[in-house]
Amino acid sequence: MADGANSVFVAVRCRPPNQKERAHGGDGDSLVIMPDRVLLKASDWGDKDIEHHWEQKEFGYDHVFDDSFTQERVYDAIGEPLLKNAMNAYNGCVFAYGQTGSGKTHSMVGDASNEAGRGIQPRACMRLFELLAEKQKENTSFQATVLATYMEIYNEKIFDLLSVGESSKDELNVRLHPTLGPIVANLKECPIQNYSDAAELFDFGAKRRAVGATQMNETSSRSHAIFTVQIRTSVKVSGVTTESQAKVHFVDLAGSERQKKTQASGTRLKEGIGINQSLSTLSRVISDLSTGRGLPPFRESKLTLLLKDALMGNSRTALLACISTARYNLAETISTLEFAARCKLVKTQARRNEESRADVIQKLTAEKEAIENQLQLE
């Protein structure tokens, strides 16, 4: 891959009907899934169901996975290219977008305990250590450090899913650095040396996400989870040491369903607004980027602030839009398909994060530490 503008890679995944939907039977032919397109036909919709001004609409994507696609094939299409790029010092990001129950967590995390069930995140970690071992075989001077972080944005507050004890309930502060990007103070960075280290963290983080949600009388569908691996490598070739680093974010977004459906009130309403703020800002940022209008409002939500690079900067980015064919989800499905279509128009600017000058790395490390200390005092 070369430096320069890259379109966001957009894939759609349609989950199989669940038991209830199967029992309910026929969903009509409103949604036709093809390998690189989704066709929407308005012909069999009830009059007042959904507002539309067209009879038929076609959306094109890089990939459309119907429910016959395995976790492995979805990973091969989305995860593997990003991971290979990361091994070449390019940042990457995968977002899972869609309404609650559409298959976001299944696709991103899945069932890490059984091989076939593993989603993009565990598969990428497994492959990462295989690829690192290959590099080490090629050149014995090759060294790698892998650090993982896992955070959650709930109600516009950032929480650490990997920290333990009382401090784990603390909201984390974030600051944007022009070169280093967002710096989250006190976020626990866990070194991982093999796949089982990574699997422990998924488990730990997923349980924390679920426990937090239960305590707040909610499901995890209202929070955004961001698992990040940072890969730092150094290699000596002809006496010159080159250091490089890349970050890959795996983002399991909150359910994209519209607020009016849930009749929220009180605390729930506040939570809803928080989530809306991150998701609606994401939507506005994508709209602005896809039409090239002005500076997108990425500072207006924690999600877009944290993932600014993935949306408009140095990153190779993929979106997995999750849908179902169920008739009662059609309005949300259309909204997901439209969002995914806008994402296809967005371009990021990936460049290789490689540095052979130790003084530059030292300077940036010192700056990062200074900002972290400052944030801790705030």
Ligand code: ADP
């Ligand atoms: P979300 O995270 O979007 O709320 P989930 O990933 O939790 O949705 O999926 C909802 C349910 O559907 C889960 O029981 C999940 O195992 C199942 N599911 C989702 N996608 C698939 C798929 N492609 N194949 C089989 N089961 C799926």
Ligand code: MG
């Ligand atoms: Mg989920």
